[in-house]
Amino acid sequence: MGRIVGIDLGTTNSLVAYVETQTGQPKCIPGPNGSTLCPSIVSLDADGSVIVGEPARRRLLTQPQRTIYSVKRLMGRGPADIQSELKLFPFRVDPASNQVIRVKLGEKSFTPPEISSFILRELKNWAEAYSGEPVDRAVITVPAYFNDAQRQATKDAGKLAGLEVLRLVNEPTAAALAYGLHEKQRGKVAVYDLGGGTFDISVLKLISTGEGDIYQVLSTNGDTHLGGDDIDNLMQAFIHERILQHDLIDFSPHGELAQELRKTLIDIKHQLSETDSATLRFALPNGKIFVHEFTRGEFEALIRPVIDRTMGPVRQALADAKLKPAEMEEVVLVGGTTRTPLVRRTVQEFFDRKPHTELNPDEVVALGAAVQASILDQGVKNMLLLDVTPLSLGIETYGGAVAKVIPRNSTIPASAQELYTTGVDNQTGIEVHVLQGERELAKDCRSLARFTLRVPPAPAGLPRIEVKFLIDANGILQVGAKDVRSGEQRVIEVQPSYGLNDADIERMLEESIEYAEQDFAERQVIEARTEAESILSATAKALANPQASQLPAAERASVEASVATLREAVKGSDYKLIRRQIEELNRATEHLAELLMNSAVQSALEGKKLAEV
Amino acid sequence: MLQLPQGSDYFGMFELPRKLWIEMGALEQKFLQLSWKLHPDNFVNAAEEEREISLKRSSELNDAYRTLRDRVGRVEYLLAIEGARKEGENKQKAPPELLEEVFELNESLDELREAKAEGGDTASLKHQLEAAEKHFEERLQGVDGELQTAAKDWDAAMDANADGATRKTIVSRLNDLLNRRSYIRNLVVNVQKELL
Numbered sequence: 001m002g003r004i005v006g007i008d009l010g011t012t013n014s015l016v017a018y019v020e021t022q023t024g025q026p027k028c029i030p031g032p033n034g035s036t037l038c039p040s041i042v043s044l045d046a047d048g049s050v051i052v053g054e055p056a057r058r059r060l061l062t063q064p065q066r067t068i069y070s071v072k073r074l075m076g077r078g079p080a081d082i083q084s085e086l087k088l089f090p091f092r093v094d095p096a097s098n099q100v101i102r103v104k105l106g107e108k109s110f111t112p113p114e115i116s117s118f119i120l121r122e123l124k125n126w127a128e129a130y131s132g133e134p135v136d137r138a139v140i141t142v143p144a145y146f147n148d149a150q151r152q153a154t155k156d157a158g159k160l161a162g163l164e165v166l167r168l169v170n171e172p173t174a175a176a177l178a179y180g181l182h183e184k185q186r187g188k189v190a191v192y193d194l195g196g197g198t199f200d201i202s203v204l205k206l207i208s209t210g211e212g213d214i215y216q217v218l219s220t221n222g223d224t225h226l227g228g229d230d231i232d233n234l235m236q237a238f239i240h241e242r243i244l245q246h247d248l249i250d251f252s253p254h255g256e257l258a259q260e261l262r263k264t265l266i267d268i269k270h271q272l273s274e275t276d277s278a279t280l281r282f283a284l285p286n287g288k289i290f291v292h293e294f295t296r297g298e299f300e301a302l303i304r305p306v307i308d309r310t311m312g313p314v315r316q317a318l319a320d321a322k323l324k325p326a327e328m329e330e331v332v333l334v335g336g337t338t339r340t341p342l343v344r345r346t347v348q349e350f351f352d353r354k355p356h357t358e359l360n361p362d363e364v365v366a367l368g369a370a371v372q373a374s375i376l377d378q379g380v381k382n383m384l385l386l387d388v389t390p391l392s393l394g395i396e397t398y399g400g401a402v403a404k405v406i407p408r409n410s411t412i413p414a415s416a417q418e419l420y421t422t423g424v425d426n427q428t429g430i431e432v433h434v435l436q437g438e439r440e441l442a443k444d445c446r447s448l449a450r451f452t453l454r455v456p457p458a459p460a461g462l463p464r465i466e467v468k469f470l471i472d473a474n475g476i477l478q479v480g481a482k483d484v485r486s487g488e489q490r491v492i493e494v495q496p497s498y499g500l501n502d503a504d505i506e507r508m509l510e511e512s513i514e515y516a517e518q519d520f521a522e523r524q525v526i527e528a529r530t531e532a533e534s535i536l537s538a539t540a541k542a543l544a545n546p547q548a549s550q551l552p553a554a555e556r557a558s559v560e561a562s563v564a565t566l567r568e569a570v571k572g573s574d575y576k577l578i579r580r581q582i583e584e585l586n587r588a589t590e591h592l593a594e595l596l597m598n599s600a601v602q603s604a605l606e607g608k609k610l611a612e613v
Numbered sequence: 614m615l616q617l618p619q620g621s622d623y624f625g626m627f628e629l630p631r632k633l634w635i636e637m638g639a640l641e642q643k644f645l646q647l648s649w650k651l652h653p654d655n656f657v658n659a660a661e662e663e664r665e666i667s668l669k670r671s672s673e674l675n676d677a678y679r680t681l682r683d684r685v686g687r688v689e690y691l692l693a694i695e696g697a698r699k700e701g702e703n704k705q706k707a708p709p710e711l712l713e714e715v716f717e718l719n720e721s722l723d724e725l726r727e728a729k730a731e732g733g734d735t736a737s738l739k740h741q742l743e744a745a746e747k748h749f750e751e752r753l754q755g756v757d758g759e760l761q762t763a764a765k766d767w768d769a770a771m772d773a774n775a776d777g778a779t780r781k782t783i784v785s786r787l788n789d790l791l792n793r794r795s796y797i798r799n800l801v802v803n804v805q806k807e808l809l
Binding site (some may be wrong): 211 | 653658
């Protein structure tokens with residue numbers, strides 16, 4: 001079994017973290033450019049290769065038609081759900097989408113879980129390159145307020161990335177775990193998590209018991225479509241309007257210009273967290289430069305509606321936990337958008353308490369996920385998370401009403417049994433419609449699944465089918481049925497209303513081979529060979545150098561022997577052997593490298609390997 | 614490893630007698646203690662069968678805690694296991710002594726809806742409904758008081774090892790009170806919705 005990691009699959013950025021064996025502390029893993037943040041941006045190159053992260057961000061400007069950001073907004077959603085998103089985001093939905101949305105990247109189209117799986121795969125690669133070991137299992141975080149379909153879609157993405165998803169953990173809960181470990185907090189804690197696209201508020205109780213620490217979530221609330229993206233949209237609309245007025249230039253939100261403006265405005269937004277004003281300078285296609293000076297005051301007036309929208313869920317979460325703002329002993333801020341001073345002020349005023357910001361708000365969720373991953377992996381028995389389901393589970397009854405069977409904020413796993421019978425003689429099927437949400441009518445709730453219970457023909461009211469609804473520790477629904485009279489158990493295949501079925505996933509896994517990189521070992525072999533080729537060619541060049549004649553014959557023979565063994569190793573596919581032989585050749589050529597350096601500027605080159613001379 | 618205290622119902626799960634007064638602190642302690650043992654996090658690397666059992670047991674534990682923690686929820690549950698509350702039973706029957714008041718209330722509600730639809734004056738109707746809401750809230754408190762008394766009677770009967778007939782009488786009283794409570798609560802909620 002390979003390593004296990006914690007992954008924060010974010011709207012704007014994604015991160016991967018693990019718990020260091022020696023220190024027991026969680027740590028975020030940097031990517032090739034040294035940053036721990038992987039922009040959640042995916043681009044499909046014309047040659048069919050997939051580009052993820054920072055390189056994909058650059059392509060947002062040069063190839064917007066082949067590049068997508070904020071795909072998390074589309075996870076687990078149906079075509080009808082996303083109409084409002086399409087006005088604001090440059091998603092190119094494939095017209096051929098039916099139940100599951102497909103988004104076009106260039107000439108190909110992908111489902112949101114597939115696109116997310118590209119991001120997960122990239123993070124998996126980061127972790128493997130960093131640890132030198134294969135990574136095959138993960139804990140992935142999701143917004144606490146994600147519904148069943150959104151959670152299922154995230155789990156599917158993990159599977160498509162070649163990861164066994166051991167647990168989906170709610171983002172604010174993960175953050176609380178990281179903070180609890182770091183600050184040794186106890187008591188009642190509110191976690192306010194405003195990210196790029198989602199908002200969560202969770203109220204937790206941290207309890208120390210004889211067995212260890214329990215993180216018990218009392219209530220959670222939120223909005224899965226509220227975040228920094230909305231601030232960016234407001235700024236963009238505001239500036240777009242002004243450009244339209246002054247310069248009569250209208251530009252489509254889908255084009256390069258809009259992306260360029262958005263990028264510039266995000267920089268302005270970040271500046272305004274530090275300074276009182278920031279100046280936008282934006283080159284228009286007519287050659288003019290559009291200039292606007294944003295003051296902190298103007299910016300805050302513009303974005304206040306977004307921040308105010310977070311307070312409804314905050315009040316509801318407290319009411320559900322039967323607590324008042326003053327009763328919270330700690331308040332924790334999570335998510336990049338909480339760097340905005342207006343957010344900090346608003347939260348501080350509401351709770352009348354200075355919120356915690358000690359941990360990097362971008363990293364804290366991934367760190368918590370890593371902690372949970374290590375708990376699950378090693379069976380660390382001194383910490384336990386008790387989370388809740390964010391939304392009530394209901395079933396449709398007569399007249400389109402909804403009967404709640406598992407109320408929101410129930411500790412998960414949670415279950416409920418319902419007894420079904422027939423209404424007319426010889427009825428052979430009973431329709432069951434499962435919903436999630438707080439509204440009273442089925443049409444206002446989210447449809448999770450519809451299925452038909454098959455019953456043998458019998459007089460009305462005689463059949464007795466007990467259906468068990470179970471929400472597992474990931475917040476995902478499972479359904480089972482039992483014929484009460486015969487005792488026969490049945491597993492019900494619940495096809496999520498907007499999800500992928502097993503056959504879809506199977507097919508995508510096959511298709512993904514086309515895009516997937518080689519598996520871990522194969523990649524290691526390729527990398528080791530590349531390195532070997534470079535040192536072999538450097539050695540050949542060095543031996544041909546006139547300075548090399550000073551090398552004693554015995555040493556020359558030893559270098560040549562090492563060269564031969566490495567050449568032999570490269571023919572095979574044991575990457576560890578190749579690496580060992582590279583080391584060996586490096587050692588054998590130390591003196592040779594010195595000789596070459598002596599002729600050059602010795603002082604500047606001291607300690608370099610042959611390949612670097 | 615997954616042994617739960619023997620007992621086929623929620624009370625048994627917490628090693629509690631089938632009584633309605635429950636010490637909340639002790640209930641929580643027991644809940645946390647059992648969670649340590651049963652939670653699926655402990656069984657991630659276990660065999661599938663064990664994982665299934667953990668999922669089933671821990672969901673039952675959470676269901677039980679949710680039910681017993683709630684004052685009304687545990688009365689409903691007690692009635693269900695005592696066989697007094699049947700599946701699909703009509704719980705929304707108007708209590709006879711309330712019929713007249715409910716009739717008046719429904720008339721006022723209709724008038725308000727009409728006035729709203731026609732854009733007429735709603736102020737006095739709203740005032741009337743607010744008074745009615747207050748009245749029914751008081752009624753609700755009254756029912757809650759009666760429910761508490763009946764619960765104490767039940768506990769006393771359990772302590773005294775009372776006979777089946779005595780228990781049945783109390784159970785039927787509790788059932789009536791719950792029905793009345795849920796009926797009045799719905800009325801209050803409906804009025805509140807119209808007044809929003």
